[in-house]
Amino acid sequence: MKPPGKKQTNRSRIYQLVYQAGSISRPEIALRLGISLPTAIQNVKCLQADGLLEEGDLLESTGGRKATAVHLSRNARFAVGVDITRNHLSVVLINLAADIVGSRRVKQRYEDNAAYYRQIVGLINEMIASAGIAPNKILGAGFSVPAILSENGRLLVYSRVLNVPVLHCSTISRGLAYESVMCNDANAAGIAELWRRKDLDNAVYLSLSNSVGGAILLHNELYSGENQRGGEFGHSTLVRDGRPCYCGRLGCMDAYCSAEVLSRHTGGCLPRFFEKLSSGDPAIAAVWDEYSGWLAVALNNIIASFDCKVILGGYLGEYLESRLDDIKRRVATLATFSGTEDYVTPCVYKKEASAVGAALLYVRSFLQSR
Ligand SMILES: [Zn+2]
Numbered sequence: 001m002k003p004p005g006k007k008q009t010n011r012s013r014i015y016q017l018v019y020q021a022g023s024i025s026r027p028e029i030a031l032r033l034g035i036s037l038p039t040a041i042q043n044v045k046c047l048q049a050d051g052l053l054e055e056g057d058l059l060e061s062t063g064g065r066k067a068t069a070v071h072l073s074r075n076a077r078f079a080v081g082v083d084i085t086r087n088h089l090s091v092v093l094i095n096l097a098a099d100i101v102g103s104r105r106v107k108q109r110y111e112d113n114a115a116y117y118r119q120i121v122g123l124i125n126e127m128i129a130s131a132g133i134a135p136n137k138i139l140g141a142g143f144s145v146p147a148i149l150s151e152n153g154r155l156l157v158y159s160r161v162l163n164v165p166v167l168h169c170s171t172i173s174r175g176l177a178y179e180s181v182m183c184n185d186a187n188a189a190g191i192a193e194l195w196r197r198k199d200l201d202n203a204v205y206l207s208l209s210n211s212v213g214g215a216i217l218l219h220n221e222l223y224s225g226e227n228q229r230g231g232e233f234g235h236s237t238l239v240r241d242g243r244p245c246y247c248g249r250l251g252c253m254d255a256y257c258s259a260e261v262l263s264r265h266t267g268g269c270l271p272r273f274f275e276k277l278s279s280g281d282p283a284i285a286a287v288w289d290e291y292s293g294w295l296a297v298a299l300n301n302i303i304a305s306f307d308c309k310v311i312l313g314g315y316l317g318e319y320l321e322s323r324l325d326d327i328k329r330r331v332a333t334l335a336t337f338s339g340t341e342d343y344v345t346p347c348v349y350k351k352e353a354s355a356v357g358a359a360l361l362y363v364r365s366f367l368q369s370r
């Protein structure tokens with residue numbers, strides 16, 4: 001999601017405008033927000049005094065006094081994002097501009113016990129300490145999980161991947177000195193992608209990892225449905241009575257489009273699959289041909305439903321950009337409307353999208369509250 005455009009106080013509007021503009025002069029702020037120049041100057045002064053804005057470069061002038069631009073103080077605050085998957089833990093530290101200032105990924109199988117959660121808290125504290133950031137500059141920690149959550153993100157209510165019946169956010173964060181919240185992994189990744197894509201207000205994020213998920217983002221807001229199950233494209237039915245899905249049903253998209261459908265042909269190693277595909281291995285080429293055919297069917301269905309860009313993400317995201325023309329060609333052969341294939345777009349974050357998105361929850365609420 002993009003920085004918020006919610007109308008609040010002049011101070012808040014100015015802060016959000018500077019965030020969106022990157023660098024802007026005081027007269028331009030006054031003009032764009034329809035406020036007087038003294039009001040703009042006074043509010044910028046307060047935001048500078050709070051360490052949230054910084055003086056920028058001297059701008060070119062067409063006459064009169066030269067104006068300087070102000071820009072965001074990127075490192076005024078930081079947020080932590082943790083991606084919890086079945087076999088790995090990723091921790092990122094981002095600043096207000098969503099720059100990753102620290103990241104660590106460890107191989108660690110998920111276990112619902114105190115030692116596992118202590119490890120998460122330890123990794124977070126270690127990262128903040130090694131970056132030399134004062135604890136009062138940390139806004140909070142977002143936990144990305146492959147699960148259906150309660151609306152407020154405090155309670156996990158369903159996760160076949162983690163195989164845990166119920167989980168409270170406070171259980172993960174016990175001993176952590178910062179606020180925390182959970183977010184569905186695909187939703188978090190979608191939030192991170194849309195934050196970076198200033199050209200998009202609406203998008204579907206398709207997470208093609210070892211399970212398939214997704215996020216629906218409309219007017220820069222996440223649409224998660226009546227029961228937080230929106231965007232679960234992995235369990236849409238692609239083939240009646242088709243292949244078995246891990247959810248227990250038959251023919252789910254997950255059984256045809258997960259990253260595992262490819263990596264199982266190269267001993268679970270996804271990079272190896274694409275190496276062999278590039279080298280022209282005929283057996284691997286046949287697997288890809290079948291896979292991309294099913295992916296095109298799924299993409300055509302999603303585009304026909306939402307009429308907006310579909311971002312290809314998840315583990316497969318980093319490999320699909322170079323295969324985009326092939327995928328688009330396949331979508332074009334299925335589509336009713338011309339140009340449908342151009343809705344398919346690669347992801348910006350090739351790694352750690354979910355962890356960044358979980359951290360962005362805190363950046364977003366900070367920007368809205370200034
Ligand atoms: Zn399923």
